[in-house]
Amino acid sequence: MSTERAYLDDPFTFEFSAEITGQRKLGDGRTGLLLAKTYFYPTGGGQEHDSGTIGSANVIDVFADEAGDVIHVVDRDVNETEAQAIIDQTRRLAFMQHHSGQHLLTQAFQRIGNLETVSAKISIDSPSTIDLQTTQVGDEAIMRAEDWANSIIRQDRVVKSYWITDAQIPAVPFRRPPKVEGHIRVVEIDSLDYSACGGTHCTRTGMIGLVKVLRAERRGDKTRIYFYAGERAFQYLRACHTIVMKIAHEYDTNPEGILGALERQQEFLRTAQRELEDARAANTIAEARRLAESAEPFEGVRLVLASFRDRPAQELRTLASQMQGEPGLVGVLAAFDGSKISLAVACVVKVGVSANDLIRKQLAEINARGGGDARLAQGGGTTDEEHWRHIFDHSRNFVRELLANGKP
């Protein structure tokens, strides 16, 4: 005889005297207790297990084995044959609210758009989910489903569970035909929804309290609906409300004014961004001009060797590209952030030195990589302070060699 599952007919007993009929060492080393009769719900049917205590031990997992026995996994040995068992009531109630809420929401999607639920997961630590057999569920459909479900909650309809036999199946307007045989447990929401289900449920829809969909997410040919019910839904909405009020306060407005304020702020930021880019461009042009003015006359070209601490590679490149317009110029720009050197080289085509050739010579010294074309090249790599201090030591030689190679 397998364990009597008393939670099926009485989901409100949270404390009972447990008759321990056996102990089992599980494959993973944990201990499982067998009871003659249990009010602990074992994981199954899309609903997670209850937790609580039996005697001095914590019940950390509950599952049913193949024979139908309910195994109560405990964190320490229990030697008594009779012990007081207590079920975590808050956790159980949250499961009941989410499971009944799921049946209701599933029925709601069925009614508003003929959207069939193909699977469901009742969990309370993360949002519960239902998977609908459709690739798209619009915001309006979600709102209509929520509205219907919550109106049934407010009507405080009765939720019944009872047993039928196979022969009685045709007489029950099941949402989906039952997959089990023999004795079938029906969970009925007051002539609105009939499901074959072994879960723990609220006894009236009012107990569900509230159903709130959080989001819809396409998954292959299905759409997953995430939702909260009951206490969890309320806590979620309260947290959202707190955030909204804080944002409204920051914007010095009310919740209704947030979107307008956000739009104005974005417009302001776009303008500021444009102005900043213009200012940066003007700065770079001015800086490139200053560097060119400080160029050293060298073998018939104007040579610029400039180094910077902590300057992004992108900035070096922009600066180098501005220098391309300076007559007779060969510019090597380098930046170091403590571990990485960035280089950018600009050469005016007429001088006969290729930026690409010059940067390759520079980078070969630090085993780094990079490249570009005759006018502009960039690159860099990881190196140390020692290399950085000597980064320009051979630059003049490189330029001289390249000039010599370039001559007919």
Ligand SMILES: [Zn+2]
């Ligand atoms: Zn169910």
